[in-house]
Amino acid sequence: MNSPPLTDLSDRAREIFRLVVEGYLESGSPVGSKALAGPKEDGGGGVNLSPASIRSVLAELEQRGLLAAPHTSAGRMPTDSGLRLFVDAMMQVAEPSAEERAAIEQRIAQPGPIERALEQTSALLSDLSGAAGMVMVPRREPRLAQVSLTALDANRVLAVLVGEDGQVENRILALPAEALGTSLEQASNFLTAKAAGRTLAEAAALVEREIASERSALDEASRDIVARGIAMWSEDASHRPVLIVRGQANLLDESALADIDRVRSLLDDLENKQSVATLLENAREAEAMRIFIGSENRLFSLSGSSVIAAPYRDAQGKVVGVLGVIGPTRLNYARVVPMVDFTARSLGKRIG
Template identity: 85%
Template sequence: MNSPPLTDLSDRAREIFRLVVEGYLESGVPVGSKTLAGEGALNLSPASIRNVLADLEARGLLAAPHTSAGRMPTETGLRLFVDAMMQVAEPTREERAAIEQRLSEPGPIERALEETSALLSDLSGAAGMVMVPRREPRLAQVSLAALDANRVLAVLVGEDGHIENRVLALSPGAFGASLEQASNYLTARTAGRTLAEAAQAIATEIAGGRTALDEASRDLVQRGIAVWTEDAASRPVLIVRGQANLLDEAALSDIERVRSLLDDLESKQSVAELLERARRADSMRIFIGSENRLFSLSGSSVIASPYRDREGRVVGVLGVIGPTRLNYARVVPMVDFTARSLGKRIG
């Protein structure tokens, strides 16, 4: 979405545009020329204001939902406002203290992540989201045991003592001595590595013919690593709280949009993929309406920020999702401060 440069607008047009956007974001209803004239800040007649509004509409920055109604910003207009005109309102001392207190309470990190999602929902009046850091334990040992003629149980033991089991479906006859050989090989190649690191190293060895594994053992190793890696990547990684906040009075007038949004939120893997874009960007991202494919039908906005551990490494993403009329000036710095506070809790 390409918005016109702010310098293309006269000072008068810029001020009227700002007032329309801020009024719409605050009230959720279109802003008319009479309302703008009545506020007295412009010292212009309603007719003069209407001429400016018509020009802003022709530029694609404003839209009139009904013939007799006022104007509201388009997605292009919102993008221009957010990028070039918005004056953020930093969290108050009380708000910062409340955020830090809730995130510093003792307990497992999973509780802190859920608390963060609920906190973002409370602060923004929208839905809060936290993408949980993917667990990538380093392995200490791998063992394989036959369950029946076609299935093998793989037991993964992490360096932290965590144990996970996987059931692998294999072709008949891939047992016997192959199990022991494959177990020994996997333990030797995975010890001290994450699954992703081990999978890459093993694939390189097998592709280069640098292993003494027989065909059956190679089958066990390749299938096993593929299954484990796929499973790890598809685990739920998203916590969403506050969906009920999306059902406000304004939203209920467009129930189909709300239903589409709630359906999108049910697809947690797709939402996580969207947040992954913010993680890779390494900074705050704001997606407005159709700028992101996932929420294009529901016309929703996402404000997302990566959060880091104390060593500065990005370990996850948090943010909020709501209607495009979010209070960006307040929510953006709130998301940023919450991300920094959670990073301190992650350690």
């Protein structure tokens, strides 16, 4: 999306554009020439021009693609291009207050497993922004301590993965009927021996090499069990939901009732967590704050929504996940952007 350079605008066009954007972000409604004219003490916008002159400037800004006039209103609202120009070149951020910073740090630092901190962070972002908060879980696989396989019926096996941190995961594995009995016990012992102290990905690579080179002492049935299990677990890990979303109800405010189709489209998008996680990967790979406005991103082009996302890092400075907020394009960018950035840094300290 290309916005005209700020230097292409006259001083008065720049000022009127700023007032329209700020007025729209505050109220969610288009801003008209009457609201901009007259001194501020009389309730105007402080523009020392007649309404007719202001309308002329508004028309120019509309022609440049920075403003749009909804059919139901005589006022103007920023386009996605206009919002991008405002965010990149005009916005003055409002850093979190000392009280807000303390509240963020205190909530994230609450004792408990890291999963609870991630959920707290997602809810916190929702509360602070008035939109929906999102946190992408760090890609850190636990190291395994034990693997056990138990037959459930003639064609299904329960695989229990025990991590060194005490976490337990249960997976169901479909197998042919003949792969039972001692084959399960032999496969369990083999997997435990190879997986102990390794992540599932590391264990999978080792097991595949041993089976391919025929160095393993497994019989044919046990090799089949191990190969099927490794393939299923690897695929499962790559498609597992990695996103925590909280605060969707914030998207259903009073202004949403006038544009319920857009909000319904946004909620549908949020249900597709894998697609949203893919979007957040862009911020992870860039290793910097990213702001996606409306149609700039294909995923949210129909719902006309904005995403503010920032990566968070571990103690070694490595990016381990992404957090952010999603809401209507009239988000309070000046407040939310630094809030998301500070929350990312605070979560990084908690991750360690």
